[in-house]
Amino acid sequence: MCIKIITDSACDLPKDIIEKLDIELMPILVYVDEQEYKDTVNINPKFLYENMKKGSSTKTAQLSIPDLKEVFSKYAKAKQSCIYIAFSSGLSGTYQTSLLVKQEILEKYPDFDLDIIDTKCASLGFGLVVYKAAQLAKEGKSKQEILEVLDFYCNHMEHIFTVDDLEYLFRGGRVSRASAVIGSMLNIKPILNVEDGKLVPLEKVRGKKKLLKRMVEIIGERGVDLDKQLIGICHADDEPNAIKIKELLKEKYNCNSFLINLMGCTIGAHSGPGTMSIYFLNEKSPY
Known part of the structure; x- marks a missing residue:
């Protein structure tokens, strides 16, 4: 079974790559004039930028605990080996939250094989890291091989x-x-x-x-x-x-x-x- 790559919408990878490489993408919350949206689900960049040019206020919120629990639990139940590649901890609290959720999931599924990586990257820089990992996973590389490459890409x-x-x-x-x-x-x-x-x-x-x-x-x-x-x-x-x-x-x-x-x-x-x-x-x- 191939390693499952999980990431979040701050990676800015094109939709066709996400689908082709079967990447699990978790949407970060985006707010436009206090209206809540899920990035890539019910809001698109064109809408966002048009509203920002008109003066709308915008902000984001990290991945919610329920959303993280839902995704991690799904793969824990399936006994799927996973790597969650996260948005930089210097720019978001998502990485730290995911570590807490992982510990909670392990209490119920102690054999869940999940590694969580702080890329310290953002946008398509983050995306290139995810892209490389997903390509290797698709090729059937071992988790250790993928983690070694991830370490190099995140640091360079x-x-x-x-x-x-x-x-x-x-x-x-x-x-x-x-x-x-x-x-x-x-x-x-x-x-x-x-x-x-x-x-x-x-x-x-x-x-x-x-x-x-x-x-x-x-x-x-x-x-x-x-x-x-x-x-x-x-x-x-x-x-x-x-x-x-x-x-x-x-x-x-x-x-x-x-x-x-x-x-x-x-x-x-x-x-x-x-x-x-x-x-x-x-x-x-x-x-």
């Missing part, structure tokens, strides 16, 4: 991203009101990264043209064997610039393998429309 996944409007990061408590106002007035765009699972600012650039160019330069400075790996590009309703970055990466680093997707509601609710992100490994993969 780079996240280079920017937001179009600092107001959304202010609402989420990521920047100060002064930074958001001044940034908007001066057309200053931040370049950020995720380090040890948390949001970290790298640089500030003035103007979109310079911003994209500098992001591509940073990818070259941090990436290794870019022409031999799958590059993830995720955008919040800005496909033209996602394609532009793809072409720049092809031209500058001979990259030829890309996974481009629309940023989902879990991440988009905090970063806002116009967010652009690129994901890649900073060390040569032995796998």
Whole structure:
């Protein structure tokens, strides 16, 4: 029996990959003007971004205990060996909650074989980790083999991203009101990264043209064997610039393998429309 890969909707993987690799996807709760939705179930990114542009308030909540119990219990009863690959613990409480739920499930099903992984990754960076694990599971690799690869990917996944409007990061408590106002007035765009699972600012650039160019330069400075790996590009309703970055990466680093997707509601609710992100490994993969 293949190892079952379980994850949550912050991974931003395309639906066809989720279905093809039989990944169990748990929806994170998203709120638009206090109305509750389940990400990927009854809300889509287009709806979210249209409402954010109109001024709607948005927020998210971690996976609920009942939802985690339901999924874990289903596989415990089936005696299915599982790996739950979780959204970064530095950005969500889902990982910690899943550990508590696991202990409760083990009281009833002591033989349940479940490993829980804190990716310390987000969005499609998180998604690339899940994608690799699911591919290996589909190939029939052992749990130990999959866990070794997961450890490498979680520790070497780079996240280079920017937001179009600092107001959304202010609402989420990521920047100060002064930074958001001044940034908007001066057309200053931040370049950020995720380090040890948390949001970290790298640089500030003035103007979109310079911003994209500098992001591509940073990818070259941090990436290794870019022409031999799958590059993830995720955008919040800005496909033209996602394609532009793809072409720049092809031209500058001979990259030829890309996974481009629309940023989902879990991440988009905090970063806002116009967010652009690129994901890649900073060390040569032995796998």
